[in-house]
Amino acid sequence: MKFLVFLLLAGLAFAGEADVNVLARPHDLWEVIYKIWLVIAVVIYIVVAVPSLYFMIKYRFKPNEREVGDQEHEGHWGLEALWTIVPLIIVLYLATHGFALFTQMRKPPENAMELKVTAFAWGWMFQYPNGKMVIAQAIKDTEDKKCKPDECYSVDGVFQNYAYIPAGVPIKAVLTSQDVIHSFYVQPAGVTQDMVPGRTTYTWFQINKPGEYWVFCREYCGQWHSRMFAKLKVVPKEEFEKWLKGEVASLEDKAFKIVKNNRAQEVVR
Amino acid sequence: MREALPAHKPWFAASIWEWIFTTDHKKIGIMYGVTSTLFFIVGGLMALGMRLELFNPGAQYVKPETYNWFLTVHGTVILLWWAIGIWASFANFLIPLMIGARDVAFPRLNALGYWMFFAASVIALLTFIPGNQIMTMWTGYPPLASTEGIGFAGQTALFVFIWHLTGFASIAGAVNFITTVIMMRQPGIGFFNLNLFIHGIMAANVIQLLGVPSVAGAVTMLFLDTYLKTSFFDPSRGGDPVLYQNLFWFYSHPAVYVMVLPGFGIISEVVSAFARKPIFGYRSMAIAIWAIALVGFMVWTHHMFVSGIPDWVKILMSYTTLLIAVPTGIKIFNWVATLYRAAILYKTPMLYALGAIFMFLIGGLTGIPLGIPAFDVAVHDSYFVVGHFHYVLGMAVTLAAFAGFFYWWPKVTGKMYSEGLGKVSFWLVMLGSNVLYFAQLIVGIWGMPRRYYDYPPIESWIELHHLQTYGAFVLAFGILLALVSLIKGAISGEKAPDNPWMSNSLEWRLPSPPPPHNFDEPPKVEEDYCPHGYCKF
Ligand code: HEM
Ligand SMILES: [Cu+2]
Ligand SMILES: [Cu+2]
Numbered sequence: 001m002k003f004l005v006f007l008l009l010a011g012l013a014f015a016g017e018a019d020v021n022v023l024a025r026p027h028d029l030w031e032v033i034y035k036i037w038l039v040i041a042v043v044i045y046i047v048v049a050v051p052s053l054y055f056m057i058k059y060r061f062k063p064n065e066r067e068v069g070d071q072e073h074e075g076h077w078g079l080e081a082l083w084t085i086v087p088l089i090i091v092l093y094l095a096t097h098g099f100a101l102f103t104q105m106r107k108p109p110e111n112a113m114e115l116k117v118t119a120f121a122w123g124w125m126f127q128y129p130n131g132k133m134v135i136a137q138a139i140k141d142t143e144d145k146k147c148k149p150d151e152c153y154s155v156d157g158v159f160q161n162y163a164y165i166p167a168g169v170p171i172k173a174v175l176t177s178q179d180v181i182h183s184f185y186v187q188p189a190g191v192t193q194d195m196v197p198g199r200t201t202y203t204w205f206q207i208n209k210p211g212e213y214w215v216f217c218r219e220y221c222g223q224w225h226s227r228m229f230a231k232l233k234v235v236p237k238e239e240f241e242k243w244l245k246g247e248v249a250s251l252e253d254k255a256f257k258i259v260k261n262n263r264a265q266e267v268v269r
Numbered sequence: 270m271r272e273a274l275p276a277h278k279p280w281f282a283a284s285i286w287e288w289i290f291t292t293d294h295k296k297i298g299i300m301y302g303v304t305s306t307l308f309f310i311v312g313g314l315m316a317l318g319m320r321l322e323l324f325n326p327g328a329q330y331v332k333p334e335t336y337n338w339f340l341t342v343h344g345t346v347i348l349l350w351w352a353i354g355i356w357a358s359f360a361n362f363l364i365p366l367m368i369g370a371r372d373v374a375f376p377r378l379n380a381l382g383y384w385m386f387f388a389a390s391v392i393a394l395l396t397f398i399p400g401n402q403i404m405t406m407w408t409g410y411p412p413l414a415s416t417e418g419i420g421f422a423g424q425t426a427l428f429v430f431i432w433h434l435t436g437f438a439s440i441a442g443a444v445n446f447i448t449t450v451i452m453m454r455q456p457g458i459g460f461f462n463l464n465l466f467i468h469g470i471m472a473a474n475v476i477q478l479l480g481v482p483s484v485a486g487a488v489t490m491l492f493l494d495t496y497l498k499t500s501f502f503d504p505s506r507g508g509d510p511v512l513y514q515n516l517f518w519f520y521s522h523p524a525v526y527v528m529v530l531p532g533f534g535i536i537s538e539v540v541s542a543f544a545r546k547p548i549f550g551y552r553s554m555a556i557a558i559w560a561i562a563l564v565g566f567m568v569w570t571h572h573m574f575v576s577g578i579p580d581w582v583k584i585l586m587s588y589t590t591l592l593i594a595v596p597t598g599i600k601i602f603n604w605v606a607t608l609y610r611a612a613i614l615y616k617t618p619m620l621y622a623l624g625a626i627f628m629f630l631i632g633g634l635t636g637i638p639l640g641i642p643a644f645d646v647a648v649h650d651s652y653f654v655v656g657h658f659h660y661v662l663g664m665a666v667t668l669a670a671f672a673g674f675f676y677w678w679p680k681v682t683g684k685m686y687s688e689g690l691g692k693v694s695f696w697l698v699m700l701g702s703n704v705l706y707f708a709q710l711i712v713g714i715w716g717m718p719r720r721y722y723d724y725p726p727i728e729s730w731i732e733l734h735h736l737q738t739y740g741a742f743v744l745a746f747g748i749l750l751a752l753v754s755l756i757k758g759a760i761s762g763e764k765a766p767d768n769p770w771m772s773n774s775l776e777w778r779l780p781s782p783p784p785p786h787n788f789d790e791p792p793k794v795e796e797d798y799c800p801h802g803y804c805k806f
Contacts, residue, residue: 030647037644041634048605048630055608056623060615061545069546069611071802076606080553083602084595091591091637098641099584105643106580121419180413180420181510183575183650187716190647194576196511197412198504201577203646214725218650218718220406222413222420223333226721 024188024213025170025206026105033094033101040090105191108204112172115165119175119182119195121221122228126163128244136161136215136230162212162231164251166240170206182228183219194219207234279683279782292376293785297383298361299681304390305358306752308350309667313745315339316347320741323734326726336722337404338396338423344407345428346393349435352528352662354386355670357442359531360470362681364446366776366783367464367800369455369792374448382441389434392427403428406720408517411502411510415494429492436481443474443481455775457794461552464774464800468555469534472562473527479566480520487516511576518569526565528662529629530558532669533600536622539672540604541801542770543619544611548801550603557596564593574645583642590640597633601626616770617691617754621672624699625665632660635710650720653713659706668698671751678755679765683782686758694750701744708736774800 022028061067116127123137165171175184177195185192189205207213217228235243235251242248280295288296319339322329331339361379365372373379396403403423405414414422450463450471463471490501491513500506502513541548548554568590574583604626613619635657638644648654678686712733717724724730768777775792776783 027647029643033638033641033644034647037638037641041637044634045630048601049627052605052608052626055605055611056613059544059608059611059613061612066612067545069544070609071547073549073610074547074802075550075552079606080550080599080603084553084599087595087598088592091594092588094637094641095588095591098587098643101643102580102584102587102641102646105646180416181410181576185650185716185718192575192646192649196504196577198509199511199577214716216716216718220410220413220650220720222404222422223337225337225420226333226718226723229725 021208023207023209024186024190025208026204027188027190029101029105030190033098036097037094040094108172108202109170109206112170112204113166115171115173117173117175117184117195119177119179119184119217119221121179121182122217122224123161124163124182124184124215124230130244132244132246134163136163161229162233164240164243165207165232165234166237167210167234168206168208169237170204172202172204174200174202176200180221181219182217182221185216185218186232187214187216192218207232210234210236278784280785281782282785290380292372292380294361294365294373294376294379295783295785297379298358298363300383301354301361301386302358304387305350305354308346308354308390308393312343312347312351313748315343317741317745319343320738322722323724324738325734326724326731328723333722334402334404334421337406337720338402340720341403341406341423341428342393342396345403345431348407348524348528348662349431350386350390350393351670352666353435353439353524356470356473356527356531357382357386357438359466359535359670359673359677360442360446360474363677363776364449364467364470365453366680366779366787367467367774368450368453368458369775369788369794370449370453371787373445374452375445378441379445382438382445385434385441386438389431389438392431392434396424396427401427408521409488409491410517411491411494411513412504415491415502417495425495426492429488432488433485436485439477439481443477446470446474447478455791455794457796457798461555462799463555464534465537465548465551465554465558466531466534468558469530469532472558473530476523476527476562476565480523482520483516484520484524487513487520490516511573511578514573514576515569518572519566522569522572523562523565525658525661526561528666530561532625532666533558535669535673535676536604536625537801538772538774539618539622539676540607540626542676542772543614543616543622544607545614545771546607546611547799548603549606549609550599551799551801553599554603557599560596561593564589564596568593568640571640571645574642575649580642587640587642591637594633594637594640601630601633616675617686617688617695618672618676618770620692620695621668621675624695625668625672628660628668628702629665632657632665635660648713650718651713652709652717652719655719656706656709656711656713659702659709663706664702671698674751674755676770677776678758679769680776680779680781680783682759682762683765684758684760684762685765685769686762687754690750690754690757694747694754697747697750698744699747701740701742701747703740705737705740705744708733708740712737772800773798773802 114129118125123135126134126136173184175193175195176199177197179197182195183192184195184203186205188207191203191205193201193203195201211234213232213234215230215232217225221228239251243251291297319336322331322336395401401424405422405425405428409428413420414425414428450467493499494502500508502508502510504510537548537554568586570578570582570586571590639654639657675686675691712730715729717730765781767781778792779787
């Protein structure tokens with residue numbers, strides 16, 4: 001019992017420290033639970049698979065030698081209690097640790113910049129604190145059934161649907177939708193949040209390294225759901241401020257080079 | 270001599286009219302089975318179509334409307350007709366035989382249920398007519414499904430009637446099976462020596478009775494919103510789209526246990542028969558089934574972790590969701606323990622059943638993080654989810670159903686299936702689906718969203734999509750071989766003995782195939798009868 005309480009408390013305590021050096025937050029918190037899960041899952045798989053493979057080989061049917069199994073072996077309360085209680089402890093621990101992490105994931109840092117995002121079919125409208133607006137809209141191509149991959153997503157190899165975001169600044173995205181339910185998934189930060197008409201929801205994230213990152217809609221929203229994505233162009237804070245104040249129209253040539261052929265794997269992982 | 274003759278007539282000897290107007294549980298069971306399997310094939314072919322389109326990024330062969338229609342029909346048809354419907358087939362054919370009854374409690378209601386199911390399948394076929402495609406996805410979320418124009422979700426009415434008619438069939442079946450098992454058992458068969466398959470079916474049908482009204486209400490309101498412009502779910506007029514999700518998942522989460530619990534039952538039957546040993550921990554197996562069904566009603570919001578519900582609800586349901594892992598774990602450990610000191614005979618049904626256990630293990634282990642909101646926010650509605658439920662449904666449930674096909678084929682048809690083909694089919698299915706579904710898990714962790722007709726040309730994703738498509742075709746070929754093995758067996762297989770697997774369960778005490786009226790006289794159930802006590806027969 002004491003052990004159980006200790007485990008649960010441990011779950012609450014090691015909720016994960018904020019780490020400014022990671023690529024994106026709160027992905028660091030996600031990695032904590034991801035790794036724990038991965039280890040537990042692999043261990044459980046081995047604990048089940050190895051004995052069963054052994055039994056499956058050892059206790060094969062052999063004519064005249066082993067034709068029936070042990071008829072008396074039909075249950076064992078001790079063992080059954082064991083594999084009720086151990087999994088119970090594991091899942092209680094996982095749920096509690098997850099609880100602690102989730103509380104942090106949902107709490108935007110104090111200094112977060114508020115970004116209003118409104119979804120529509122099929123794109124997002126980003127509204128910055130000073131009222132500046134950017135529309136990142138999917139390039140859909142209803143007529144042309146066959147387009148080469150690059151052409152489907154961009155015009156002249158340049159992305160047309162993007163929004164600027166300052167690097168290293170936590171961003172609280174306040175989300176809603178104009179028509180149907182969409183969602184907002186910031187890939188490097190690992191956060192998803194539905195955008196529901198008639199409601200406002202929120203999520204927060206912070207990307208520390210300048211570059212280009214994907215945003216996808218992950219809630220099925222009709223015909224062109226699969227083209228509802230945008231790019232977040234993360235730029236150094238000073239550059240972002242200039243752009244926000246309107247001192248420069250575009251940051252395209254400065255902060256990073258234009259992605260020519262759209263191969264974004266270096267962005268992904 | 271003349272009296273003896275009818276006893277040799279197999280159950281299936283009847284004219285086409287007798288089949289159509291039949292109330293015989295065995296014939297109805299087979300009609301369910303044929304309908305289910307046909308739709309499994311339809312759903313599978315559509316999945317192959319989707320896999321071809323997704324092979325490379327970019328628009329390739331079909332328009333997004335077509336893909337979305339494929340996906341909607343694949344999801345709906347394979348859940349309602351295959352993963353749920355196939356158990357109506359097994360339950361109908363086997364329950365009366367397993368409890369020593371001559372038929373089910375309400376044979377005519379049973380027939381009505383089947384024809385409702387059939388009517389729903391006709392509606393599903395109507396979506397093949399151009400202009401009638403439904404693109405709502407099997408979940409039919411408003412406001413997309415209830416709004417014309419934006420996104421175009423197709424003919425919502427067809428979607429609603431599919432749910433209503435299969436819902437009606439489910440209720441009819443549930444009332445019938447539950448009454449049959451409670452009222453018509455032979456004396457000597459009680460709660461703790463019922464077949465585990467029957468426990469699975471009973472728990473599943475209790476879920477159907479309690480849950481279907483909720484989803485029926487949800488789709489009715491969706492229908493009213495769409496066509497009579499009411500505003501249950503329309504936020505611009507005071508409705509709430511999240512209400513639909515609550516009503517929908519209140520049934521549709523427990524519905525996954527409707528799909529999986531009878532499968533657990535079949536795995537237990539097959540494993541104990543081929544391990545030639547009683548199932549380990551029978552009582553905890555039975556209790557686990559009922560515990561899963563009960564707790565299953567308290568976890569539905571884990572489908573809504575990102576839909577804007579309050580955070581405390583997510584945490585609460587995170588605990589209840591993870592609790593389900595405990596009874597599920599008990600079942601898996603007990604199956605493994607059953608193999609200890611066994612005499613395992615590796616025939617096709619056993620291979621399929623063991624495969625189902627291993628795949629369910631992966632399905633379960635990948636389900637746990639989805640119940641943790643902190644994990645789920647990164648993979649919600651991604652291919653990780655797609656991979657997870659294909660491990661559970663596409664593999665565990667489907668393999669369990671095929672284990673059941675092979676296991677009871679001798680009883681149903683009176684002929685043995687073809688063993689060699691059956692074994693080859695198993696290995697192909699395992700190979701193909703593990704490649705397919707494991708690739709889905711990985712590309713999901715890397716961020717690939719679900720329900721995408723198309724994806725950006727991200728190199729690492731492309732490779733995994735290639736793998737998935739290769740896997741899908743190997744899998745499809747394996748399933749084809751399995752069907753060939755069964756059908757070839759039914760046509761030209763060896764004659765089956767009455768009890769080829771030497772099981773103690775009552776259905777094996779009948780001739781193969783059973784006569785039309787099942788038992789000549791009620792079977793005697795011995796004092797210490799146990800359907801999984803193999804030796805005692
Ligand atoms: C040939 C075998 C199969 C293949 C290749 C396959 C492939 C797929 C694909 C590509 C998707 C769409 C993923 C997306 O775009 O989000 C999908 C969705 C789905 N599949 Fe399968 N699948 C197969 C078998 C099964 C089986 C046997 C089941 C269940 C018993 C199943 C249940 C589902 C469900 C419920 C969905 C989700 C539908 C939705 O999102 O509305 N699939 N499958
Ligand atoms: Cu969207
Ligand atoms: Cu979308």
